[in-house]
Amino acid sequence: MKKASTHTHSSRRQELSVLTGRLRGQSRKITGPRQAILEILRRHLHPMTNREIFAAMPRGRCNLATIYRAMHLLEEMGMVKRFDFGDGAARFELVGEGDDGHHHHLICTRCAGVVEIDECFLREIESNIAARNGFKAVTHKLEFFGICPACQR
Amino acid sequence: MKKASTHTHSSRRQELSVLTGRLRGQSRKITGPRQAILEILRRHLHPMTNREIFAAMPRGRCNLATIYRAMHLLEEMGMVKRFDFGDGAARFELVGEGDDGHHHHLICTRCAGVVEIDECFLREIESNIAARNGFKAVTHKLEFFGICPACQR
């Protein structure tokens, strides 16, 4: 039984050809490293650090610096979203087409396990804060931290 | 006209003697660098990086490493709270006695100006998320980003 893909989270599972198509559409080259990176991100449902992406790559197929550069490019193109779990390493997740990728996480501080929280409860509060302080283009970063069921024993 | 100090924010303005007293109470030494750090934090109402504290110190009065160590100590003692504005440098703010220091900020992405947001709207949502996922001891980090009135022109 196939589940309809209206869910933010599952919509991240895009065909590789769609992804490379988005690159091509911006006259970017579809290189080996970039394909490998997209393939890896496509298979992982949680944000990954550049080092994790690097490690997931068969035989250090590309250089770590290349991954850093690719992630910058993909972020600018809106194909990935950067998250900060507060441990000093940036993490990236694929963003579905048409989606802005905005969501949050619940992270276990013991085992580093991640739960995706697809809803965002702050849209309204955010506009209130923006209005109250005269700010424009207000966004927010929010992550939850705690101890997961498995780590509680 | 003097405003009553029931406000989270203004309660951060503590006498230096009160601060050093808290150190003494935990059999910690009241050293020159620590006094200088507390004095600087007391005068600033927004979170400061270690480097900023260092720069605010008369004549490089102490070593940067000392500041790092002092901030760890003060954080453990609950005298300062660590914040992360996502720019790769930790920031610290004094915490009032009896307060847990939990609050958020609205940060201008152009001029780096900071507005303190004393309320937290997520207490209830936080417990929901904790319960729904079986997590314990859940906390969160939240900061808002936007463009301040002055930077909009």
Add this chain to the structure above:
DNA sequence: CGCCTGACTGCAAACCAAGGGCAATTGACT
């Protein structure tokens, strides 16, 4: 199909926040 060129990659060095080791110093107490 093979060439051309700018985009891209690999490598190494550099950068920055942060933290650690160790010897010298100092605050707090007797």
Add this chain to the structure above:
DNA sequence: AGTCAATTGCCCTTGGTTTGCAGTCAGGCG
């Protein structure tokens, strides 16, 4: 004043991230 553990300064290390440069490659063109 003397003692001792706590603290500091100096310097070096670590980890994540970025950059300069030279060689390589994807993709368009003939």
